[in-house]
Amino acid sequence: MAASLIRRMVAAQCLVIGLGCASTARSPQSAASVTPAATSAPMAKAPLELIVLGSGGPDAVGRASTCFILSLDGAPRILIDAGSGAFTRLGEAGISLHRLDLILLTHLHIDHTCELPGILKARVVSTRVPISFQIFGPTGGSEFPSTKHFLDLLFGKKGAFAYLADFSEPMTIVATDVDASLRSSTSPQTLLAEDELKISAIAGHHDDAPAVIYRVDYKGRSVVFSGDIDASGLDHLRLIADHCDLLVFNTVVLDPPHSRAILYTLHTPPKKIGEVAAGTHVGALLLTHLNPSIDEAHDAVLASIRRSYDGPVTFSADRMRATP
Ligand SMILES: [Zn+2]
Ligand SMILES: [Zn+2]
Numbered sequence: 001m002a003a004s005l006i007r008r009m010v011a012a013q014c015l016v017i018g019l020g021c022a023s024t025a026r027s028p029q030s031a032a033s034v035t036p037a038a039t040s041a042p043m044a045k046a047p048l049e050l051i052v053l054g055s056g057g058p059d060a061v062g063r064a065s066t067c068f069i070l071s072l073d074g075a076p077r078i079l080i081d082a083g084s085g086a087f088t089r090l091g092e093a094g095i096s097l098h099r100l101d102l103i104l105l106t107h108l109h110i111d112h113t114c115e116l117p118g119i120l121k122a123r124v125v126s127t128r129v130p131i132s133f134q135i136f137g138p139t140g141g142s143e144f145p146s147t148k149h150f151l152d153l154l155f156g157k158k159g160a161f162a163y164l165a166d167f168s169e170p171m172t173i174v175a176t177d178v179d180a181s182l183r184s185s186t187s188p189q190t191l192l193a194e195d196e197l198k199i200s201a202i203a204g205h206h207d208d209a210p211a212v213i214y215r216v217d218y219k220g221r222s223v224v225f226s227g228d229i230d231a232s233g234l235d236h237l238r239l240i241a242d243h244c245d246l247l248v249f250n251t252v253v254l255d256p257p258h259s260r261a262i263l264y265t266l267h268t269p270p271k272k273i274g275e276v277a278a279g280t281h282v283g284a285l286l287l288t289h290l291n292p293s294i295d296e297a298h299d300a301v302l303a304s305i306r307r308s309y310d311g312p313v314t315f316s317a318d319r320m321r322a323t324p
Helices: 003-013 028-032 086-092 116-124 147-155 162-166 231-241 261-265 270-279 298-306
Strands: 048-054 067-072 075-080 102-104 131-138 171-178 189-194 197-203 212-218 221-225 246-250 285-288 313-315 321-323
Touching (some): 048 086, 067 086, 067 212, 116 162, 147 171, 162 171, 212 231, 221 231
Parallel strands (some): 075 102, 102 131, 285 313
Antiparallel strands (some): 067 075
């Protein structure tokens, strides 16, 4: 097949970032030039659109911590994680909460969950009808409660924010603990199948924090969220990410030995990220959960990923929009 034809096919399937395919990052320089202000305008309605509300974490260095929202046919409906600062980004990005009813928590670290009360309250006061949330997250373990217990501690009858259940319109939460054990969860399970929307999940691995990897398929497009993930979870990530259009990969460490040793028990370095993306034939990579050490080494990170993967790679920014 002619190289030009292959390039055209890649371009046709590529992730659309911000202002369109032309700005999709083939190099870190072009990705870094996509500014939140330039990308905050709504794009034409795509079946599936990802809006980055938090591209960093957990350091307080200018990025909100991990949070995304997925729009289905232009309506923001699925929240993925709820890290610090994301609440403000919701308003800045002009996101309507009227259709938000599905929440996927990858794990219960603070930089992925602490904005949940504020976002739920904003959703509750945005409506004049009773609201029911379906919230998915990992089973408990180590020092971490199960997601059901976590939500009960916050919003249950004896929870810190028990008042929210009938503060405005009645609010109910249907919580589901997703098996986060690598041993018992060996293939993706379907959490929700509704018309053309399918949400599936499989256990990830993030040192001692129970973790879940999610995949959302809608109208033939697909996006996978690695969550914070160490090497032990990568086989499961390969299973669920196979041939997805967009893999959102939490990118926290540089290749060894350039980050602190302890961080390699929690996260996946760029060389491995490239290998997973190539091995699973993903359409595009969006790197997120970024910190200053990654931001100062875009060239090295991209070069490492490029050893295996030659598809589009983009460094995320708060309020960036992507169309898988
Ligand atoms: Zn974490
Ligand atoms: Zn994190």
